[in-house]
Every structure is written in structure tokens, then in C-alpha cells.
Amino acid sequence: MSSQIQSIETLLVDLPTIRPHKLSMATMATQTMVIVRLHCSDGIEGLGEATTIGGLSYGPESPESMKVNIDTWLGPVLLGEDAANINALMAKLSKVAQGNAIAKSALETALLDAQGKRLGVSVATLLGGAQHTHLPVLWTLASGDTERDIEEAQRLVDERRHRDFKLKIGLRSVDQDVRHVAAIKAALGDNVSVRVDVNQAWDENTAVRAISALQEAGVELIEQPIPAREHAGMARLSRRFEVAMLADEGVQDSTDGLTLISQGFSGAFALKIAKSGGPRGALRLAQMAQTAGIGLYGGTMLEGTIGSVAALHAWATLPAMAWGTEMFGPLLLTDDIVARPLKFAEFGVELPTGPGLGVEIDEDRLKEFAR
């Protein structure tokens, strides 16, 4: 029995963060997500989420533009179509719109959720099957204050919630950043992993100087130190240093992956369903990385529960990721719009069981936080 897509609803939802989250390009006090509700003729609803960081400061899609583009361009071409044929539907979307990867990811997520519910299986099962039910999750220290970051990290280690930490740097001078990172690494000791994310803030010369000092301080991973488009520079840095480089903004999808690999990049790729137009595109990049011996890392756009769970279903289908994941987005927010929050324990998170994503909306909460 076939099922058609009847309507697609989009809602802007604003949730406060538990503390200011300072990145090199923006300080966040709220996170805005576009929640997609895709209704099918068999009564099944698929959920999706389109989320970015800092309005338009992180990338070319803003929450408001994603809502308009789904409502005006992407959504209408899906109406009346067979909801079960996700390959055909996503091909239609790539014809009607260039780019718009985050908006497409939300729609692909909603289609996968609906199809999983229809077949009574999880999204991970639709994607080939889960190899894990518990995935490691790091925490980002980004209060901007060294002592506060150390206290935050120590509490989370004691609670056995996280033992890997990513520090957001690149806003202050290199000397200040290096002092900040080295103090945190020294305070936390050898049993925790400290990584940094520069979010493209340095030029290559600055990066060389800073990475030497960070390597000396015991940092294990350097994320996107230079601008996204400088693929050759990332390849040079990866060959120059022992400490591993992680490409994030510079590897949106498998096309960027191919460029980095052919330029001789070694290190790791941050996979994000939002960058690659959905879980299937992120897995395509993962397969390319595996073929080339590049490490995997499960990245986030600081999504809420729906977007984070969609990514977890995809990451669960992969072999254990060399660098773990950062799917902590819901923990950065003061509230949630789902009935059952994710379970974070033992330095990781539990994969919800299906059908679909295994997520249910809390309608009252959604009403409260919808714009």
C-alpha cells in the first residue's frame, strides 16, 4: 500500500543555552531550530530538524532562510509523491535546489523517520543496521573563562558524563589561547583528551606557530584551524605535525572529501548530517574516509534532540569512530521539545530504539518554545 506526502509543516523553535557558548565567530545564548513535521496519507508523521549556529555567521543558511526555502521551494515538490522512495525524493530536491544542505537534511530525516515508522524499524536499520547502541560523546568547553571551564570539565568527569573535551579557540590572541588550553590540559591530566576547534580563525602562518605550542601542551586534535576553502593548507598542516588535524567546515560532503584526500590530507573528517544534506550524504563521506584511511568523527551543528538522534542512527551504522562523537547538543539547552530526552551516561549516549528515530514530540513544550 503506497503512502503519499500530504503536507509539510515547519516551525522555528528557540531554546536558551545553559550558559553563553563562545565560538570564534559568534557567542550563542539561544539555539534556533527549524522543526519539520511531514504528514503522510497513511497517517504517519516524519520528524526532522534543520539547525545551524549563530544565525548566518557559521554558514550560508539561516534558520529563517531554511524555513522559507522548505516552505516555498523544497517542500512543495514533495507533495503528492510516494513517501517511501527516499532516493527518488532526494534526487528531486537536488534538482530543484542547489546547496541548502541543512534544509535538505531535515527533509531527508523526516522521510527516514516516516519510513521507519511505516516498516516498524529504526532509522539505523533502514541505513543498513546499527553496530553500536552506546556511542561516546565529548563536551565542548566554551564559557570563555579558564577556571569555569576547568570546574565544568572536572564535574563532568566525576559524573562519568564526558572524558573528552573540545575547547573553542580563535577569538583571542594565540598566546592567550595557548595559555588557556595548556592550563585546562594540565588541570585535567592524562586521563582526559583535550582537543581544540579554531573554526577557521587563523591563517596558515599563525596556525603553524599555534599548533606547535598546542602540540607541546598535549592537545590531541586540531579542528579546522584555517579557512574552509584552504584544502591544500589543511593537507600541508596534516603532514607537518604529529598532532592530528580534523577537517570540519572544509569538508561539507564527499566532494570536499575527495579534494582533501587527493591533496594528501591525512587526519580525520567531522561528519555532520547537516553539512552533507542528510544522513545518507554523511555516510557517503564516511565511506570515502574509510577507503582513504581517514579517521571518523561524529559532528554536530548543536542540534536539539531530533537532529542529534538522526545523526546517532547514522553513526551507529559505522565501525567505531576513531575520534568518537560530539552529539551533546540537547545538553547545552535548558529545555527540550521531546517527550523522552536522550540518556547520557558512561561517557556516551544511548541510541534510541525505533521505530523511525524513536523520538516523540512533547506538544506543550513545542507550543511553548515555537516562535
Ligand SMILES: O=C(O)C[C@H]1C=CC(=O)O1
Ligand atoms: O564544531 C563546530 O564547528 C560547531 C559546534 C560543534 C560543537 C560545538 O561546540 O560547536
Ligand SMILES: [Mn+2]
Ligand atoms: Mn567545528
